[in-house]
Amino acid sequence: MPKDPTNVIVDSLTLRFVGKGEDGSDLHELRASHVAEVLQGLVGLASDFDKAGVFNDEGPANSEVLVRPAQEGSFLMEVVRVVQENWELAAAVGTGLGVPSLAQVIWWSTKSARAEVQNFDHLANGNVKVTWQDNSAEEIPVEAWDELQKRDRRRKKQLRQIMAPLSDSRVTSLDVASAPTAAEPDKELFVLSRPDYDAVKPDDDIDEKSDTVDIEAQMSAIDFDDSTRWRVKTKSGTRAATVEDKAFLARVAGGLAIRKGDIFKLKIRIDTTIKNGQKRTTWTVLRVEDHRRAAGDDD
Structure with a gap:
């Protein structure tokens, strides 16, 4: 049983911003304004998908995003998503098979922003098989698929905020890793770069x-x-x-x-x-x- 039943960690991910300083050394600092945008984007993205029921079959889980202190040796940001209500259910759902992580949500959102959908099919297991125009395919829970069809401009703004440090010429990429779970026993990593940042450029003043x-x-x-x-x-x-x-x-x-x-x-x-x-x-x-x-x- 958790020590604090009002605050249960159900998901975590790390964001590692890779680059070189002006002196050629490994990047170990970011602009504070960019870090603030990263956190605002993460909170907004997590909130939208939480309200859509993506993280909990019973509906919104009322989760909150927290940040842990960065580790020494690189600019590494660890983000955890916690549930403050219905903690027993949240703990079970957070470790259950098939429940998407926040890292997966970032991946699907970024993918949908830079690639058009070629085809999609609703499967018997309740997921949606999506084939992108680059011929890659993946299964997405229907709740997440439905949310990806909405609030396109706001989602781009959230992703733009999460990738804000990529506007700095010193930053070359963003490594996103999710912590191991029952659904993802092997910690997965994907890399976002400047083309991903450019793909979520807002179209209007919105x-x-x-x-x-x-x-x-x-x-x-x-x-x-x-x-x-x-x-x-x-x-x-x-x-x-x-x-x-x-x-x-x-x-x-x-x-x-x-x-x-x-x-x-x-x-x-x-x-x-x-x-x-x-x-x-x-x-x-x-x-x-x-x-x-x-x-x-x-x-």
Whole structure:
């Protein structure tokens, strides 16, 4: 049992920035602003894939990214992802077979940014087999595959931040290694270089953010055929929304009666994109947590 049940390490990786100083010696320092960007990018990337349920079959694991002190001898950054809630489940999931590591998420995200998809197939085991245009192929969990189809500009920004030191002429590459797990008994390493950094260059002046909130609402419009065309009514107004709660959608398809006055407690992700000064907000219902009939509605 962990010493601190509120803080369970479920994943770790190391980032090693390779290069030469002006005097020809091995690189042992980076610009502080670049290190700050690396950490911001890691936190954002991990948060998006956590909310998508990639790290936990039961949904978001509420994990947090921490940094350990660098080791002497090179500029080596060790990053750990910990779970602060449901630690017993997190510990089991973190060491279970098939659960992606943060390093794998970085690899898939970088790969999708620099290579187009040639073909993909949904497999019987629930994964997606992706064939890239360079004819390489790999299996990706469906939750990760779905997340890779979203927030393309924000993902590029996160990767750009993680690889920020590559903008320094002294830095030639970034080695990314994941710690051994039951799913990955052999510690894997891949290398990112300046072409990878160039591939995630932002196209426009875009700022993106995501917030998750709990809110009570009514379903003012229901689409049985298209989960992206629902509408929810809150105290602040009515908004179009995409419903991603598969269990709830199955209940609706099975005949769940929804009345106009029914109150739903929803967990909603609000994605806000500001492009060249223009603001766009989208709502996604991640989970329907409660459903009750409105007072006085006896029909």
